[in-house]
Amino acid sequence: MSAKKSRILVLDHVSPRGVEVMSAEPSFEIVVKPPMKETELVAEISGFDALVVRSQTKVGRAAIAAAPRLKVIGRAGVGVDNVDVDAATERGVIVMNTPGGNTISTAEHAFSLMLSMARCIPQAHASMRDGKWDRKSFTGVEIYNKTLGIIGLGRIGSEFARRAIAFGMRVLAHDPFTSLSRARSLQVEMVELDDLFARADVITVHMPLSERTKAMVGRDAFAKMKKGVRVINCARGGIVDEAALADALREGKVAAAALDVFEQEPPPADHPLRAFPQVVMTPHLGASTNEAQESVGIEIAEAIRDFLLSGEVHNAVNVPNVDARTLAVIRPWLRLAERLGRGVSQLAPDRVEDLAVSYSGAIGEVNTQPITRLVVKGFLERISGCDVNPVNAMVTAAALGIRIVENRVCALGSYSEILQVSAQRGKDSACMTATFFGSADNPRIVRINDRTVEAAPEGVLLLFANDDRPGIIGHIGTILGHHKINIASMTLSREKLGGPAVTALNLDSEPSAEVLKEVSTHPTIHWVKVVKL
Numbered sequence: 001m002s003a004k005k006s007r008i009l010v011l012d013h014v015s016p017r018g019v020e021v022m023s024a025e026p027s028f029e030i031v032v033k034p035p036m037k038e039t040e041l042v043a044e045i046s047g048f049d050a051l052v053v054r055s056q057t058k059v060g061r062a063a064i065a066a067a068p069r070l071k072v073i074g075r076a077g078v079g080v081d082n083v084d085v086d087a088a089t090e091r092g093v094i095v096m097n098t099p100g101g102n103t104i105s106t107a108e109h110a111f112s113l114m115l116s117m118a119r120c121i122p123q124a125h126a127s128m129r130d131g132k133w134d135r136k137s138f139t140g141v142e143i144y145n146k147t148l149g150i151i152g153l154g155r156i157g158s159e160f161a162r163r164a165i166a167f168g169m170r171v172l173a174h175d176p177f178t179s180l181s182r183a184r185s186l187q188v189e190m191v192e193l194d195d196l197f198a199r200a201d202v203i204t205v206h207m208p209l210s211e212r213t214k215a216m217v218g219r220d221a222f223a224k225m226k227k228g229v230r231v232i233n234c235a236r237g238g239i240v241d242e243a244a245l246a247d248a249l250r251e252g253k254v255a256a257a258a259l260d261v262f263e264q265e266p267p268p269a270d271h272p273l274r275a276f277p278q279v280v281m282t283p284h285l286g287a288s289t290n291e292a293q294e295s296v297g298i299e300i301a302e303a304i305r306d307f308l309l310s311g312e313v314h315n316a317v318n319v320p321n322v323d324a325r326t327l328a329v330i331r332p333w334l335r336l337a338e339r340l341g342r343g344v345s346q347l348a349p350d351r352v353e354d355l356a357v358s359y360s361g362a363i364g365e366v367n368t369q370p371i372t373r374l375v376v377k378g379f380l381e382r383i384s385g386c387d388v389n390p391v392n393a394m395v396t397a398a399a400l401g402i403r404i405v406e407n408r409v410c411a412l413g414s415y416s417e418i419l420q421v422s423a424q425r426g427k428d429s430a431c432m433t434a435t436f437f438g439s440a441d442n443p444r445i446v447r448i449n450d451r452t453v454e455a456a457p458e459g460v461l462l463l464f465a466n467d468d469r470p471g472i473i474g475h476i477g478t479i480l481g482h483h484k485i486n487i488a489s490m491t492l493s494r495e496k497l498g499g500p501a502v503t504a505l506n507l508d509s510e511p512s513a514e515v516l517k518e519v520s521t522h523p524t525i526h527w528v529k530v531v532k533l
Contacts, residue, residue, distance in 0.1 A: 005029040006308045007047055007069075011036060012054035014076050015297025022301045025309070042066045050304050052076060053083070054293075061087035072307050074300040077287065078102060080317055089318045096303045096315045098296040099395065100155060105292035107159035109285055110204055110234035113258035117230055117280050118143050118202075144168040149200030151216070152207035152235065153178045153188065154383070155399050160204060161186050172196050175400070176350035177383045179425075182401025190351070197224040202232070209236035212382055217241065222248040228255040234286050237262040246272040249279065260286050317390065329366050332440035333419060337371045339457045339533045340421045340432050341378025343445075346531045347430035347463075348379075348423035355379060355397065356424070358407040361417030372406055375421050415446065451493040451502040459488070461531040462505040467524040468494045473503070475522050480507070483515050 008022055010032045023030050035056035036044065045051065045067040052074040053059060059073060064087045073083055075097040088095050116122055119140035127134050148164045150157045153175040161171050165187055173183060174193045183190040193216075196203070203225070207213045217231065218241035231254055233240045242263055248254040258280040259273070265284060273279050287293070299315075306312040337357075344355075357372045376393040380400075388396050397404055409420070415435045422431035433447035434457055445455045448463065455461055466472050473490070480487060486508040494501035511519075511530060520528045 006049045007031065008050040008052065008304065008308075009033070009045060009048040010052045011041075012056045012076075014052055014054060014300070015294045017294050018052075018076065018297030018299075018301035020301075021298055022305055025305055028305075028308070038063055045070065050074065050308060052300060052304060055079070055082055057082065059083045059088075064088055064091055064093060067093075072096065072304060074304045076101075076293075076296040076300045085318050094307065094313060094316050095318050096300065096307070096313075097317055098299040098303075099315060101296035101299060102287035102292045103155045103159060105289040106234055106286035107156045107163070108289075109260060109282075110156070110160055110206075110232055111163050113232055113234065113260065113280055113282070114143065114202060114204065114230070117232070117256045117258040117278075120278075122280050123277055143202065146170070146201040147172060147199055149174070149196040149203040150188070151175070151193070151196065151203065151205045153183065153186070153190075153400075154206060154396070156235075157204075157206035158186055158399065160206065161188050169202075172200060175383075177352065177380070177400050177402070179351055179353045179401030181353070182399075185401075193221075194224055197221050198226070200229065201226065202230045204232040205235045205239050207235055207239060208383070209238050210382060213239050215239070215241040215244075217245075219244040219247070222253055225253065227253055229253070230255055231257045232259075233257075234260040237265060242271075242273060246276070249273075249276050256280075258282075260284055326367050330363070330368070330371055332436065332443075333363060333371050334374050336434055336436075336443045336457060337374040337419060337421075338378035340419060340434055340445075341375035342381060343378075343457070343461070343531045343533050344421045344423050344430050344432050345379045345382055347432075347448075347529065349425045349428035349430070352402055352423045352425050354403045354405060354424045356405045356407055356420075356422045358409045358420040358422070359418070360409050360415070360420075363417050363419065364408045368406060371419070372404065376404060379421075379423070418446070420447075445504075448502065448504065453493055453502070453504045454491045455504045456489060456506050457533050458506070459533060460507040460510045461533060462507055462511065462528070463502065463531060464519065464528040465500065465502050465526045466522070467526075468492075468497060468501040469524050472522060472524060476503075476505070476519055479515060479518050480511070483511065485509050485511055485515065 005027055007029045010019055010030060012035045019030060019032060022028050038058050038060050041063045045063055049069050050072045054076045061084050070093050072094045073088060075083055078097060078099055080095060080097050083095055085095050120138040124138040146169055148169045148171050150161055150173040153173040164171050171188045172191050173188045174191055174196045180190055216239050222244055245257055256278040260282045261284055303314040357375050359368055373390040373393050376397050377388055377390050380388045380393060380396055418433055418435045420433040422429055431449050432445055434443055434445045436442055437444050443457050445453060445457050488506040488508055490505050492501055492503045516528050
């Protein structure tokens with residue numbers, strides 16, 4: 001009797017070369033279908049061991065629940081926004097992706113948009129197709145000797161910079177996470193964002209969409225730019241405020257723009273940017289090259305093949321690549337690690353050069369790489385958004401010029417085991433230390449920088465430095481109570497009576513900027529920070 005074949009469902013027009021890789025294995029049965037709605041996927045998926053998708057088909061909780069045989073989901077691309085990773089993890093389904101597969105394709109598309117915008121190529125082509133010979137209307141500008149501003153110097157931004165330098169452009173960049181040494185190696189001048197806005201002739205965006213970057217290029221930014229600036233967005237819709245861009249085009253502040261991504265995709269027929277002849281628009285084509293799609297198709301096919309045949313895990317976004325015994329030891333530390341990384345990223349100086357992860361006690365005697373990777377993932381989330389995961393975290397950090405160091409240290413005080421995360425640039429640094437109190441379900445942050453605290457690593461943490469004077473806690477409590485923000489727990493650390501102190505409050509909800517401003521009005525409070533864990 002022949003062995004049961006592994007059945008693989010391939011959707012979303014994954015590269016035929018990738019399908020060939022899987023089809024070459026006689027123990028696989030491959031079923032190739034076009035993109036599906038989730039209701040269709042729920043009805044189809046039950047008999048399959050593996051699913052391969054690109055970005056069109058949404059793989060939600062219902063589909064995963066309807067697939068009792070499903071072992072692995074492969075995403076032929078970087079992001080996994082269309083896959084419910086939490087639901088997959090709960091069901092023991094591994095989710096794999098292909099980090100970095102679209103880098104060159106997206107960089108080239110953005111660069112092509114810059115050239116098209118500078119020389120009015122799409123507009124001139126349309127005019128010729130209409131039977132005209134109109135040279136005067138399409139006078140362009142050279143990019144040689146112009147100043148380019150790159151917002152986000154990660155993989156794609158770096159590739160754009162290399163091409164721009166080859167074309168004779170001066171390149172500025174703003175990226176609070178890329179080290180100065182990395183920028184120097186690319187022949188790029190690192191500047192503050194306002195300086196970039198003021199000096200650049202062309203501005204291109206290569207950041208993930210997050211709370212920090214949403215509408216980053218908006219009305220205030222356009223007001224600081226040169227008259228006649230040109231703007232490109234091939235990153236994520238929403239980073240450039242499209243209504244503000246339309247006004248800036250109308251006023252002549254922005255000479256031209258080129259967009260591959262939009263706040264709403266597809267943009268509505270009456271979208272205001274469609275009315276400007278100097279705007280070049282493409283329908284999210286950054287990753288749409290034969291080479292990019294073939295590359296990610298083959299890469300995900302090989303990963304699926306290796307997992308189904310031998311259990312090898314490559315580019316997984318939801319499991320560490322360790323044996324079962326080690327996983328049992330480190331499991332409680334994994335969630336804590338990601339939260340410490342996330343917390344330190346919000347306290348750290350810009351352009352961190354070193355990120356150190358230190359272990360003490362029994363936890364330091366096992367393979368700590370999966371823990372370190374989750375620290376780095378948490379730290380980089382504000383930079384790379386959903387694109388960073390435990391697999392590509394180290395590569396992403398290296399691309400930003402951040403050195404990752406693992407240390408084994410002596411125990412801190414009376415704690416038998418600790419995990420400490422510190423980020424440093426020159427003399428500026430930020431540090432958090434955590435351990436478990438009594439059991440694996442009771443983690444605590446026990447030190448922030450050089451101050452002893454006791455705070456739960458969850459939710460919203462309000463930190464403030466103050467002089468140890470009577471009435472300060474009452475002042476804070478009154479303000480938070482007025483705004484209906486509940487304090488879950490509090491700890492205060494001071495050097496001596498009346499001296500400097502640091503207070504940490506676990507809050508049940510996030511205070512607004514207005515609340516923080518009100519808190520900081522107390523004359524003995526020196527700074528206030530909110531850390532979302």
